[in-house]
Amino acid sequence: MAAGVAAWLPFARAAAIGWMPVANLPMPVAPTNKNKHQDEIIILNVSGRRFQTWRNTLDRYPDTLLGSTEKEFFFNEETREYFFDRDPDLFRSILNFYRTGKLHYPRYECISAYDEELAFFGIIPEIISDCCYEEYKDRKRENIERLMDDLEDNKDSKLPNMTFRETMWRAFENPHTSTMALVFYYVTGFFIAISVLTNVVETVPCSYMPNQRDIPCGERYTEAFFCMDTACVMIFTVEYLMRLFAAPSRYRFMRSVMSIIDVVAILPYYIGLVMTNNEDVSGAFVTLRVFRVFRIFKFSRHSQGLRILGYTLKSCASELGFLLFSLTMAIIIFATVMFYAEKGSSSSKFTSIPASFWYTIVTMTTLGYGDMVPKTIAGKIFGSICSLSGVLVIALPVPVIVSNFSRIYHQNQRADKRRAQKLQKAKLARMRISKNGSSSAFLHSKRNGLNQSLELTLPYYKMKLSPQGSLEEDQHLKKTTSLLESQHHHLLHCLEKTTNHEFVDERLYEQGYLQTALQNFPSQSPSLSSEEGITGTCCSRRTKKNIQPLSATNTHSHTHNLQELSTLHIQCGEQHPLNTSRSSLNLMSDESGSLNCKSSGLVTTAIISIPTPPSNNSRANPDAPPPPNPDAPPLPNPGTDVVKISAL
């Protein structure tokens, strides 16, 4: 419960008077404010600057330093004030948290100083309010990244116990770490350049003799080029094999893009070696030589910018796809139009629609080769529309790609999307936690029997039961729940009494649901007798009239009762921790439960809950009107009293 609305709790409790005439059960006693004194102003002296506030304001958050008795350690007897030797500027936002219920993060403050202050005063950073939470998380992440960068800079220093393989891999990945790596880096770069140059020069025509037709140099100096090619491929092969050897994960290395480029670069040579000068395959062989140009991509290991370009294109796949799609659409439209416009004119180059594609592309990209021009007036009109719209269609997606490129350049941007999703998830998680916290706090205190002490009438046997070792627990628990919490729980308890139903968590709800489903089946007489047999022998402390007729089943008989309920199957194992050791009935059911668990995999069990102390209504007011739900058993204390009687 947000302590900001703590001021309205008295009002909510007063409004509970509206439930009283509707309720059929007596209400629990209200928790008393034992140390009821007038609200006083306390002085907090933080490094000389005095802050004053009501004591109640600080008591709103009892699990922080200022709200608990921990602040007594800082109490100065002579000056009657609490002295803290901390930063007064940061203390302002902390005190405002008590006043308004919202914790703000001032932007000009250092993040680690702020974290330290929060830790000192016992406030968890997760409750920073939404207006400042994003900023806080951003700064925190930057800080962590800075720390990690500092760590990484030290990582490049050579660790003493690196194997030869690891050294080689480090040399390949970071060329600036050692001279040898640098040399290797430059040598491979040089040979890539040489290889590419060779491929290019191979096709330049060198005249054999002045008046003979030109043949390309490659055919003139075949051996020289062949030697050059062999040398380059030797170097590349050696490099690839060395990388393969040094890679920490060879399978991952072989799947990476760079290694595929390497393989594609050197493969044509080997294929060419294997194949002979066969006429049939030489056509395919020529095609393969084209792949030698892929060697130029090996440069991307040497250039960061090339890698970023490749990454951009990969990440802008959707924009590129859109560009392609819109262009295709426009091309088809205009080609069709131009074809039909030019159909009439003679000697027109627009012989078919696919033939007009070429004209459309050339016009839309404003190239305008002029090999195909429209001759009719309609064709010229549509041709001009085509070129104008071409500019627009191409200009639209390109800035998106450009902005993507600049976005990727910023390192933070890549983590932005991840951060946004995490923020949303964290926010939902926080809301869920705060909601569950207040609801589970009540259920938790119920389970610990705190509310027992708030009963209006304490039956005799209850007094007998309580000293069984739970006294210390009670005291401990009373310490940790503040007055505010106990008042809130009292309010919820009144609501339970008004409606004659109890709050439970989901797990127990399922069990209770099954139990009521069982009760709807008419209990046959043998089952009643056996139930009384159970209660007679084991529940000596209970009064029989409290156990309302349940269709309890004995362990060994009444299979037919439960076969109708064969849809219910519950795991045996998890229920055992709930059974207390107080009643012998529990022990008996433990054995039977385990027995049945072993015998069948799919256990059809029934969970019947018989309360260990009976509830108040039967003892407290015998003359009260019957509870509105006569089928329900008397209210047990859930969680500790669920007894399992299992049957096959």
Added chain:
Amino acid sequence: MGAVVGTLTLQTRQRRPSNDKFYDDLELSVVCHRPEGLEQLEAQTNFSKKELQVLYRGFKNECPSGVVNEDMFKQIYSQFFPHGDASTYAHYLFNSFDSSQNGSIKFEDFVAALSILLRGTTTEKLQWTFNLYDINRDGYINKEEMTDIVKAIYDMMGRFTYPALKTDTTKQHVDAFFQKMDKNRDGVVTLDEFILSCQEDENIMRSLQLFENVI
């Protein structure tokens, strides 16, 4: 293609005036209210000056503008009942607090109702409760009104209850209530019947005194 782009821009321009209206409404709704003087309130209610000070500080903290509207009221009340849905009951509460029926609770209304609930006589408390149940303010509680109220109370319990809520739980509860309260069996409960029946039931009498020391 240019014509297409032109028509698209025309469409977006038409949408803008609606945004401005939103801002106009926002400015008008911020209303501030200051309560009457402390002495007057002390005379009108059963609280002492110090208690009024404490109450006002809490009230003003949550509602700086000095008035509570229904949404804020529902939100505040729902925070005390995280298991279920407290909005229906909060709605009925709001109507009973809002004496002037203008959709907002001022501090005077707040304090007047609290004065009855915490410091009033039993008759006054029962009268207030009767007014709460009598949704249409006609002087009679009939079965439908009572069913609404009881259903609103059960809504606050939420889904996970023990024993599980059945479909006729509310009806049974209302029937039991009418059995107790409706003396002449005419199907409605009047104020006198209500007060009489409640005074006969010592449980109710005892629980009315429960919240004496809330402030």
